Structures are given as structure tokens and as C-alpha cells.
Amino acid sequence: MPAHFTQTIALVTGATNQIGHFLLPRLQAAGFRVIAISRAPIPPSAQGIMWQQLDLNTQALPPVAPSILFHLAPLSLLPKLLAELPNPLPIQRVIAFSSTSCFTKVSSSDPKEREIVQGLNDAELALAKVCSERQIAWTVFRPTLIYGAGKDKNISFIAQFIQRFGFFPLLAGGEGLRQPVHADDLAAACVQAYAEEATYNRAYNLSGGQTLSYREMVEGVFYSLGKPPRIISIPAQLFKLGVKIARNLPRFQHLSPAMLDRMNQDLCFDHKPATDDFGYRPRPFHASDLGLSPKPVNLLRPKSKQNAG
Numbered sequence: 001m002p003a004h005f006t007q008t009i010a011l012v013t014g015a016t017n018q019i020g021h022f023l024l025p026r027l028q029a030a031g032f033r034v035i036a037i038s039r040a041p042i043p044p045s046a047q048g049i050m051w052q053q054l055d056l057n058t059q060a061l062p063p064v065a066p067s068i069l070f071h072l073a074p075l076s077l078l079p080k081l082l083a084e085l086p087n088p089l090p091i092q093r094v095i096a097f098s099s100t101s102c103f104t105k106v107s108s109s110d111p112k113e114r115e116i117v118q119g120l121n122d123a124e125l126a127l128a129k130v131c132s133e134r135q136i137a138w139t140v141f142r143p144t145l146i147y148g149a150g151k152d153k154n155i156s157f158i159a160q161f162i163q164r165f166g167f168f169p170l171l172a173g174g175e176g177l178r179q180p181v182h183a184d185d186l187a188a189a190c191v192q193a194y195a196e197e198a199t200y201n202r203a204y205n206l207s208g209g210q211t212l213s214y215r216e217m218v219e220g221v222f223y224s225l226g227k228p229p230r231i232i233s234i235p236a237q238l239f240k241l242g243v244k245i246a247r248n249l250p251r252f253q254h255l256s257p258a259m260l261d262r263m264n265q266d267l268c269f270d271h272k273p274a275t276d277d278f279g280y281r282p283r284p285f286h287a288s289d290l291g292l293s294p295k296p297v298n299l300l301r302p303k304s305k306q307n308a309g
């Protein structure tokens, strides 16, 4: 740990998500005392971590000083939390996560997605403003599609679908290019960047280490599950109808017909500025490293019953 951050506490909001899964041990290994924040009670895996159960919609950040904040929770919560910090400021540095959805979903056919984009853009601007007013050095990371801890709604969902139905449907060829990024590479980016002054008051797009088509990504999931790829091309109208019906089931509520439009679009971002400024070098997408749960999930059962069973 660089000298000026010795004795600094790492505050991690959104500690239960897929980036937090890898970031907490990385921060401990880097010598930080770690305070993890979540609405959930302390999990058995949180050894050596101080756990604070807080709802950041209504409760303030703990004023522990000096601290660095790694904000993995929704970005929209952050500007208000920073504006309300007491003086003298306990937090000297913030790394927060936005998303490349800011660019890829800006003209989505789904109004909900456009609303999310607006929310992210507004939050990024508000974060820069409050940090400039309060003189906190900020960095925003905008990842592409995240995978690696078995907690995502992309790769893990594809895997669960394949395990349940034995095939995966694609619109036309599924030729759109993707750069899935491993959650552990994002956790590493946090540790690489926090002390690098070149990263202060800047945003970076963080894509994964390999560019592949949506179809190749799905094939990778089949291989990871030890199955030969069975991909079926479905006509657009039929696919959209299927998604509309499936959205009535809890496990499919995150699906949107707009996702189908994107299956054949390239969603690619250059991460060279991050490599130049703090040595970001994400791994390639590999079937052996998808973090998938070996236990098949029944997508047709409600989530609560799954958890209970």
C-alpha cells in the first residue's frame, strides 16, 4: 500500500455483488482494514471483514476516517451520500461503478432501459460535481458485460437456460461482438487504480480481454458446462413474443425485447486508456473460468422456492 494510504480504511458498498466477491479479499491482501456495507446480514464468508448492515437509500455512510470508498452499489445513491458527509471529510478518494450501458442503451426501444441510462448519466455528472465541491478525488469505471462469480444475469442466465432446456435460442446469427469482463479483473482494477493520480477525476470504459461474437460467447458457456453447443436461430417476431410471455415469470423479468435487437449489434469499447494509466490487463474469456454454479437452477420455479429448496 502506498505510504499516504497506510492506515486507510476501505469502505465497500454493494459488497455482496459479483465485484465485491473478489474485491474484499483483494483489499485485505493489500493491507486494508475493510468495512463492507450491505442491506443483508453478515455472511459466513466475511472473515476478518467488518460488516455494516445499512440501507443507503435512507442511512448515511459510516464516517470512518481516513477512508477510501469503493462504491459498487447503484451509482444514483452516491452523490447524496457524499454531499451529506460531515466535515472534516472522512473520505479522501472514491472509485465508483457506472456502465457502458450509458452508450449502448441510449437509444434502446425499451423506455425502462432509456430511463436507466438517463439515471446513470445524471449520477455520473452529479458525482463529478459533488466531488469537485468537496475536493474528493473520484474515478468512475464503466464495465461492459460482467461475469465470473456466478451472480450475473448474462452468462449465468445463459448457463441456467441451457441446463434447463438443453439449447439456447439466438436471433439470426448472434453476430454482435461482445467483450465480457471478469468481475475479478474489475476488483483488480480498483486496487491498481486507487493510488494512481492519473486516474483522479476521470472515467474509464473497462471491457474484457477478448472480443467475441454473442454466438461464440454462448458456445463458451456450453463448453463450460461440458455440453456440445445446441444453438437454435429463431425469427425475430417469434422470439419477441416468447420474451414477452417469459417476462411474466420471476426468473425472466430482466429480459427485454430490446436485448434481442442488440444480439446482432457490436458493443465494443477500448480499454487502452486504463491500461496506460494503471496497468489494466483483463483476461480473455475462457470456458474454464466462468464461475458457473454446477447446480442446475430450475428457471420455471419462483426464486423464493428455489432458495428454500
Ligand SMILES: NC(=O)c1ccc[n+]([C@@H]2O[C@H](COP(=O)([O-])OP(=O)(O)OC[C@H]3O[C@@H](n4cnc5c(N)ncnc54)[C@H](OP(=O)(O)O)[C@@H]3O)[C@@H](O)[C@H]2O)c1
Residues within 6 Å of the ligand: 013, 014, 015, 016, 017, 018, 019, 037, 038, 039, 040, 054, 055, 056, 057, 072, 073, 074, 075, 097, 098, 099, 100, 101, 142, 143, 144, 145, 146, 147, 152, 153, 154
Ligand atoms: N451486471 C453487469 O453486467 C454490469 C455491467 C456494467 C456495469 N455494471 C455495474 O457494476 C456494478 C456492479 O454490478 P453487479 O451486477 O455486480 O451488481 P448489482 O446487482 O448492481 O449490485 C448492487 C449492489 O448494491 C447493493 N445495494 C443496492 N441497493 C442498496 C441500498 N439501498 N443500500 C445498500 N446497498 C445496496 C446490493 O447489496 P445488498 O442487496 O446486499 O444490499 C448489491 O450488492 C453496478 O454499479 C452496475 O451498475 C454491471
